[in-house]
Amino acid sequence: MSDSPVSIHKLDQLNETERKNLLQRTENDLSTFMDKVIPIIEAVRCDGDKALADFANKFDKSPITADQIRATPEEFAAARASVDQELIETLKFAAGNIRLFHEKQMPETLALHETHAGVLVGDRWNAIDSVACYVPRGKGSFPSSVLMTAIPAKVAGVKKVIVITPPGPDGTVDPATLVAAEIAGVSDVFKCGGAQGIAAVAYGTKTVPKCDKVVGPGSPWVVAAKKQLSSVIDPGSPAGPSELIIFSDGTVPPELVALDLCVESEHGPDSSVFFVTDNEEFARAVASHVPSYWSQMGDVRAQYSRTVLTGQRGGIVVAGTREEAFAYVNDYAPEHLAVLADNAWQYLTRFEHAGEILLGSHSAISVANFVLGPSHVLPTGGAAKTTSPLAVFDFLKRTSIASLTEGAYQGFAAHAERLARYEGFDGHANAVSAIRNQALRSPAKSV
Ligand SMILES: NC(=O)c1ccc[n+]([C@@H]2O[C@H](COP(=O)([O-])OP(=O)(O)OC[C@H]3O[C@@H](n4cnc5c(N)ncnc54)[C@H](O)[C@@H]3O)[C@@H](O)[C@H]2O)c1
Ligand SMILES: N[C@H](CO)Cc1c[nH]c[nH+]1
Numbered sequence: 352m353s354d355s356p357v358s359i360h361k362l363d364q365l366n367e368t369e370r371k372n373l374l375q376r377t378e379n380d381l382s383t384f385m386d387k388v389i390p391i392i393e394a395v396r397c398d399g400d401k402a403l404a405d406f407a408n409k410f411d412k413s414p415i416t417a418d419q420i421r422a423t424p425e426e427f428a429a430a431r432a433s434v435d436q437e438l439i440e441t442l443k444f445a446a447g448n449i450r451l452f453h454e455k456q457m458p459e460t461l462a463l464h465e466t467h468a469g470v471l472v473g474d475r476w477n478a479i480d481s482v483a484c485y486v487p488r489g490k491g492s493f494p495s496s497v498l499m500t501a502i503p504a505k506v507a508g509v510k511k512v513i514v515i516t517p518p519g520p521d522g523t524v525d526p527a528t529l530v531a532a533e534i535a536g537v538s539d540v541f542k543c544g545g546a547q548g549i550a551a552v553a554y555g556t557k558t559v560p561k562c563d564k565v566v567g568p569g570s571p572w573v574v575a576a577k578k579q580l581s582s583v584i585d586p587g588s589p590a591g592p593s594e595l596i597i598f599s600d601g602t603v604p605p606e607l608v609a610l611d612l613c614v615e616s617e618h619g620p621d622s623s624v625f626f627v628t629d630n631e632e633f634a635r636a637v638a639s640h641v642p643s644y645w646s647q648m649g650d651v652r653a654q655y656s657r658t659v660l661t662g663q664r665g666g667i668v669v670a671g672t673r674e675e676a677f678a679y680v681n682d683y684a685p686e687h688l689a690v691l692a693d694n695a696w697q698y699l700t701r702f703e704h705a706g707e708i709l710l711g712s713h714s715a716i717s718v719a720n721f722v723l724g725p726s727h728v729l730p731t732g733g734a735a736k737t738t739s740p741l742a743v744f745d746f747l748k749r750t751s752i753a754s755l756t757e758g759a760y761q762g763f764a765a766h767a768e769r770l771a772r773y774e775g776f777d778g779h780a781n782a783v784s785a786i787r788n789q790a791l792r793s794p795a796k797s798v
């Protein structure tokens with residue numbers, strides 16, 4: 352039991368610096384990528400589609416040419432024919448749940464409140480014009496990410512939704528990604544990933560349309576390019592390497608926690624996954640079960656998981672008290688938080704910061720990752736302290752709407768004039784002092 356290689360970090364044995372280090376993610380230090388993406392971005396800005404093809408050759412080993420960046424109707428048809436019918440049914444099942452959840456999330460288009468007699472103020476929500484959904488391909492294929500990004504955008508009413516994704520070594524888009532795009536109602540899919548894909552939608556190329564916003568998860572190249580281009584395109588939330596914290600009070604089988612530790616840790620060596628508990632005996636039991644689950648995974652995924660769970664950005668955190676366990680989770684602000692307990696709901700109010708909180712053994716991380724409804728694109732790197740999961744709100748913006756009657760205006764104008772004079776704005780003050788000259792404001796008398 353004690354010879355499990357899973358890291359065990361005892362909070363009360365850490366000094367302040369060590370505790371701080373345990374909260375770090377790979378994405379918190381993008382310094383090695385920030386400079387390297389600049390020439391890639393510049394090449395796309397200057398050479399457009401030709402640069403996209405060159406980078407696809409170089410980074411994706413994909414033999415495409417500048418005139419093959421867009422996925423053709425024939426490629427969609429071939430994808431439809433090659434993807435297993437049951438998988439298509441599953442993609443449709445997921446799409447239905449994602450659509451339903453986001454439809455229910457939509458705010459009223461116009462919400463007005465009468466704050467005083469004759470004063471109507473409120474919000475109008477409307478969609479942004481164009482969005483690019485980034486779908487990764489480097490470490491697997493992610494048709495689920497197409498659904499989790501494009502469907503909320505469509506529900507919000509975005510007119511132009513496109514997908515960008517790295518092409519494979521055969522020069523095509525992953526077939527299930529194309530089928531998922533079709534199910535989501537997206538017909539514009541472009542073969543460009545990494546920093547070059549982000550640059551393409553930021554500046555536009557002959558083939559790839561310039562977009563107002565880019566969403567979706569990606570490698571550090573993608574996250575670094577989003578940061579570099581944040582004044583050119585709205586980069587949305589970072590959505591970097593997947594991360595998970597599991598909290599348990601020891602009232603579930605340790606095997607369950609061990610299995611869940613292998614979930615997000617198999618994404619890549621840069622993921623971060625911890626089990627946090629105040630029960631050391633239970634922690635050691637969990638650690639003892641993990642290696643047997645690695646042996647049930649493919650070599651590459653098992654190695655990613657092993658790297659994460661035996662290193663400094665993963666494993667088990669043993670807190671001295673339950674309060675310290677809650678405090679650690681809140682400081683960490685994980686992307687996903689799974690609460691595994693007999694009565695998981697009792698802990699909900701203890702967790703302030705997380706992209707998603709899954710309560711109880713049946714609210715499985717994999718169900719939420721793939722088919723439940725809420726988007727799996729969630730804030731990473733601690734961004735859950737201030738930001739929210741991808742949702743319809745990311746594709747909408749608010750405009751404040753106001754309307755005053757003549758009677759209401761009388762009650763506001765003198766106050767506005769006084770504040771305008773104090774701030775030294777004569778033009779502002781003069782405009783409202785027309786209160787003394789009603790003719791200027793009354794349509795009936797204005798001509
Ligand atoms: N937060 C979320 O919602 C969420 C969801 C799914 C996946 N993820 C994360 O997304 C990530 C996906 O990883 P991936 O590798 O599949 O992403 P990816 O497909 O974005 O990465 C591959 C791309 O990176 C670029 N690249 C690779 N090597 C390069 C180099 N040497 N120089 C320049 N560019 C280079 C290439 O353009 C390549 O196409 C994982 O970290 C996973 O954990 C996050
Ligand atoms: N865990 C990812 C979000 O962090 C979603 C995903 C897609 N495929 C597998 N997992």
Ligand SMILES: [Zn+2]
Binds near residue numbers: 593614615618720
């Ligand atoms: Zn996952």
